Amino acid sequence: MMKKILISGMVIAGLSSVAYSDVKIGNPMARTGPIPELVKPMSAAVDLAVEHVNDQGGLFSDGQKYVAVKVDSACDPVAAVDAVTKLVNVEVVTGIVGPVCSGATIAQAESVSIPAGVVTLSVSASSPAISEMENGTDLVFRTAASDAYQGIALAELAMSKGIKDIAVSYANDDYNAAIAAVFSKAFTSMGGKITGNEAHEPNKASYRSEVNTLGSGSDNLALFAYYGSSGITIMRNALETGAFENFIGADGMLAQEVIDQLGAENLGNVTFTTSASDSSTDAFKSWRKHADAAGVPASDPFVPNSYDAAFLMALAIEKVGSADRSKIAAALREVANGPGEKILPGEWKKAKEILASGGSIDYVGAAGPQDFDKNGDVAGLFSKNTVVDGKWKPVVIK
Amino acid sequence: MWESFWFEFINFYFIPGLVLGCIYALGAIGITLTFGILRFANFAHGEIMMTSSYLTWEFVLVASSFGLILHPIIGAIPASICAIILALIVDRLFYKPFRNSPTIMIVIASFGMMLIIRSMVQVIWGPNQITFVKGIAKPNPIIKDFTSSFDIMLLIPNKHIFILLGTIIIMLIFNYLLSSTKIGKGMRAVSDNPNLAEVSGINVENIVKATWVVGGFCAAAAGVFLAMDTQFIESTMGFRMLLPMFAAAILGGIGRPFGAVAGGLIIGLAEELSAYPWLGDGPVISPGYKSGVAFSIMVIMLIFRPSGLFRGRVF
Numbered sequence: 201m202m203k204k205i206l207i208s209g210m211v212i213a214g215l216s217s218v219a220y221s222d223v224k225i226g227n228p229m230a231r232t233g234p235i236p237e238l239v240k241p242m243s244a245a246v247d248l249a250v251e252h253v254n255d256q257g258g259l260f261s262d263g264q265k266y267v268a269v270k271v272d273s274a275c276d277p278v279a280a281v282d283a284v285t286k287l288v289n290v291e292v293v294t295g296i297v298g299p300v301c302s303g304a305t306i307a308q309a310e311s312v313s314i315p316a317g318v319v320t321l322s323v324s325a326s327s328p329a330i331s332e333m334e335n336g337t338d339l340v341f342r343t344a345a346s347d348a349y350q351g352i353a354l355a356e357l358a359m360s361k362g363i364k365d366i367a368v369s370y371a372n373d374d375y376n377a378a379i380a381a382v383f384s385k386a387f388t389s390m391g392g393k394i395t396g397n398e399a400h401e402p403n404k405a406s407y408r409s410e411v412n413t414l415g416s417g418s419d420n421l422a423l424f425a426y427y428g429s430s431g432i433t434i435m436r437n438a439l440e441t442g443a444f445e446n447f448i449g450a451d452g453m454l455a456q457e458v459i460d461q462l463g464a465e466n467l468g469n470v471t472f473t474t475s476a477s478d479s480s481t482d483a484f485k486s487w488r489k490h491a492d493a494a495g496v497p498a499s500d501p502f503v504p505n506s507y508d509a510a511f512l513m514a515l516a517i518e519k520v521g522s523a524d525r526s527k528i529a530a531a532l533r534e535v536a537n538g539p540g541e542k543i544l545p546g547e548w549k550k551a552k553e554i555l556a557s558g559g560s561i562d563y564v565g566a567a568g569p570q571d572f573d574k575n576g577d578v579a580g581l582f583s584k585n586t587v588v589d590g591k592w593k594p595v596v597i598k
Numbered sequence: 599m600w601e602s603f604w605f606e607f608i609n610f611y612f613i614p615g616l617v618l619g620c621i622y623a624l625g626a627i628g629i630t631l632t633f634g635i636l637r638f639a640n641f642a643h644g645e646i647m648m649t650s651s652y653l654t655w656e657f658v659l660v661a662s663s664f665g666l667i668l669h670p671i672i673g674a675i676p677a678s679i680c681a682i683i684l685a686l687i688v689d690r691l692f693y694k695p696f697r698n699s700p701t702i703m704i705v706i707a708s709f710g711m712m713l714i715i716r717s718m719v720q721v722i723w724g725p726n727q728i729t730f731v732k733g734i735a736k737p738n739p740i741i742k743d744f745t746s747s748f749d750i751m752l753l754i755p756n757k758h759i760f761i762l763l764g765t766i767i768i769m770l771i772f773n774y775l776l777s778s779t780k781i782g783k784g785m786r787a788v789s790d791n792p793n794l795a796e797v798s799g800i801n802v803e804n805i806v807k808a809t810w811v812v813g814g815f816c817a818a819a820a821g822v823f824l825a826m827d828t829q830f831i832e833s834t835m836g837f838r839m840l841l842p843m844f845a846a847a848i849l850g851g852i853g854r855p856f857g858a859v860a861g862g863l864i865i866g867l868a869e870e871l872s873a874y875p876w877l878g879d880g881p882v883i884s885p886g887y888k889s890g891v892a893f894s895i896m897v898i899m900l901i902f903r904p905s906g907l908f909r910g911r912v913f
Contacts, residue, residue, distance in 0.1 A: 372886060398884060398885060398886060399884070399886045400885060400886050401886050401887075401888075401889060403834075403838055404838075404888075404889070405618065405621070405824060405827065405828050405835075405838070405839065406614055406617075406618055406827070406828075406870075407885070408610060408611075408614040408870065409610070409611055409614065409869075409870045409872075409873035409874070409881070409885050409888065410873065410885035410886075412606070412610035412611070413873055413875070413881045413885055416606075428727055428832075432727075432830065433828060433830075436734060436828075436829060439734045440734055440735055440736070440737075440755060441609070441610060441753065443610075457727065460729055460732070461727075461729045461732065461829065461830055462732075462733065462734060463732055463733040463734065465733075466733065466734045
């Protein structure tokens with residue numbers, strides 16, 4: 201795989217000065233770092249979208265090849281800036297599909313892609329800070345819903361479970377601090393009481409004093425952390441001492457590792473939310489058919505979002521009619537928001553024909569309708585996940 | 599009021615602080631010994647801890663494939679032997695050539711060893727977390743029932759009993775070794791003054807080897823106890839403990855093993871107790887800043903009493 205990428209990268213680099221037969225987009229993703237297992241299927245979904253475009257006629261009237269140049273953003277702001285700088289300046293990409301993590305997305309957008317006038321279409325960055333970071337440039341989009349929505353969904357979930365008071369513990373980073381703030385505000389406005397709200401430092405051997413300081417006020421804990429750096433240890437310490445009975449949290453905690461380490465029998469009162477797709481829509485059914493055929497796990501977190509992003513970017517480029525970076529943002533809105541003929545995942549040929557005849561389209565994505573608002577955000581659905589038979593079982597919150 | 603004060607204080611702040619302190623103390627012994635006898639800060643010490651916990655996990659896993667369910671403490675015995683051998687090999691190949699060079703070279707060498715050992719562990723076992731012991735450790739019911747009849751219910755999980763008892767036993771052996779055996783007296787002599795020790799007929803090279811054996815064993819014990827407490831292992835677990843262990847060694851006085859033990863317990867207790875609501879309802883210092891407590895103690899100590907509590911070496 202890597203060899204293939206390297207070779208195709210070299211071939212592209214060799215060709216780019218001679219013939220413009222390919223249209224390149226950048227695809228930075230956290231291929232190494234704290235979440236490689238999550239990213240693998242997301243990357244495969246991008247490949248699938250590229251394959252669909254190329255198999256069904258490619259880009260423009262002369263069938264140019266759609267190429268995603270893969271680099272590693274490592275879920276790290278510094279690595280993302282380096283990787284995207286290379287994409288923008290050396291590979292001269294038309295747009296960027298990725299990165300994965302919020303911190304990396306913000307950093308690369310602020311220091312590279314926005315100054316260069318290149319559209320970033322993130323596949324999973326969910327920090328609320330991304331909504332209003334563009335300063336009027338309209339260059340940052342995402343196919344995953346903002347945590348501003350997930351925080352509220354989580355507060356509603358807590359209310360529906362009859363939780364009236366709750367303690368909040370969050371890891372002190374961009375993503376977790378932001379969603380904790382949204383949750384606290386929403387929960388308070390719904391009439392709930394936050395009994396304690398403390399940041400914790402990740403990567404400590406013990407969180408017993410944190411847990412017990414918070415535990416004196418409430419039996420319920422809203423935990424915002426990455427499972428690997430502090431989440432599991434906090435839950436373990438809380439369960440050992442019986443400081444908390446009910447736990448809620450967001451996607452940073454949703455990993456099989458949590459069940460493997462703590463034991464399913466101890467996790468009866470645990471609910472975590474994550475972004476989800478409504479599997480009853482025609483768009484999702486179409487996506488599932490293609491994904492199953494290609495061996496891509498259709499319902500995994502942010503996998504349909506990744507497909508949508510790569511497919512939407514191709515539609516926008518087709519709409520523009522050339523690899524002109526400056527026109528992508530406007531075209532992206534037109535193909536995603538409509539009005540126009542509905543296009544489902546995998547229907548590249550149909551979309552291409554409509555666009556060629558001067559018609560307009562409205563892409564309906566695998567992960568949701570994918571209509572961008574003024575901040576380049578999409579609305580999203582969330583699922584609540586509980587442990588059933590030793591696995592996380594998602595139920596979409598309607 | 600008082601009843602609940604003691605219950606909360608002892609179970610949720612004091613005992614966890616003591617457990618953390620024991621782990622710091624065992625790790626700090628190795629650091630202070632190498633610092634005292636070889637005169638350099640061994641950055642690779644945390645990685646010896648980490649490697650021995652991985653080895654313990656591997657031994658337990660291999661034994662279970664033969665149908666033997668081993669307690670991690672049993673698995674730790676072959677693992678600590680491997681850790682000692684690792685420490686000796688590292689010393690022979692990478693530290694000995696620098697023995698007469700400026701200290702900074704051997705410090706950098708140890709820093710390099712830290713990265714090399716960690717990378718090797720990542721190559722062998724992968725960079726992901728591994729579950730060391732599955733499940734939740736509930737408080738020991740016998741102690742709970744027994745103590746609750748005296749109105750001070752103690753909630754101590756078995757793993758903490760193992761850690762506390764294990765540390766006490768290792769300390770007693772260590773005390774005997776240092777104060778009553780020839781090799782221990784030699785270690786203390788070299789630590790006090792290496793030149794004087796050499797002219798009085800002590801084989802310094804043998805003492806160095808003994809230092810690695812003792813330091814490696816304590817590191818292995820600290821690593822396994824840490825893994826037993828957190829119940830997972832990952833490749834930076836030793837490195838994360840390194841700075842508080844240095845703080846403990848400096849607090850106790852460089853080259854003073856019992857100082858390191860006292861320093862470890864003080865740092866561990868200070869970290870946990872700083873979050874206790876001493877004044878009013880809220881924690882005195884937000885638990886998010888508790889690692890700052892360890893370093894404040896270290897910095898204050900370095901400024902006002904650089905020799906440490908037990909009058910160690912000043913560099």
